Amino acid sequence: MSLIGSALDGAQVVAFVATSDLGRARAFYQDRLGLELLETTPGADVFDAGGTVLRVTLVERVVAAPYTVLGWSVDDIDHAVDRATEAGVAFRRFDGMDQDDRGIWAAPGGARVAWFDDPDGNLLSLTHHPGALL
Numbered sequence: 001m002s003l004i005g006s007a008l009d010g011a012q013v014v015a016f017v018a019t020s021d022l023g024r025a026r027a028f029y030q031d032r033l034g035l036e037l038l039e040t041t042p043g044a045d046v047f048d049a050g051g052t053v054l055r056v057t058l059v060e061r062v063v064a065a066p067y068t069v070l071g072w073s074v075d076d077i078d079h080a081v082d083r084a085t086e087a088g089v090a091f092r093r094f095d096g097m098d099q100d101d102r103g104i105w106a107a108p109g110g111a112r113v114a115w116f117d118d119p120d121g122n123l124l125s126l127t128h129h130p131g132a133l134l
Helices: 003-008 022-032 077-086
Strands: 014-019 036-040 044-049 052-058 068-073 112-117 123-128
Touching: 014 022, 014 068, 022 036, 022 044, 022 052, 077 112, 077 123
Parallel strands: 014 052, 068 123
Antiparallel strands: 036 044, 044 052, 112 123
């Protein structure tokens, strides 16, 4: 094991996502996604994302990546997508991908994935991994 690996044994992962408007992001992550707000500071809001700390950090300008930056592994993706849709989350469709009516794509390995954007254009996802330990 590498030196840094042993130093990180048992350390909790902290996830980060950027926003240019904390109030708008807080409304999305807390009200639409239902995450518990743990702390708010002038530079970040901190949420409990299923036991992982999520820091939504204030930046001057968000540069949205063209790939998923944050995702959740869910037990029932149909239910999760339906609940998110009811809360006002819009799921993305991608050209060339065979997505069902909900916007869920079935990967060749059996996973099912649905993507959506936060208010700053960060690409987020919900994934169901059948039989996985995630």
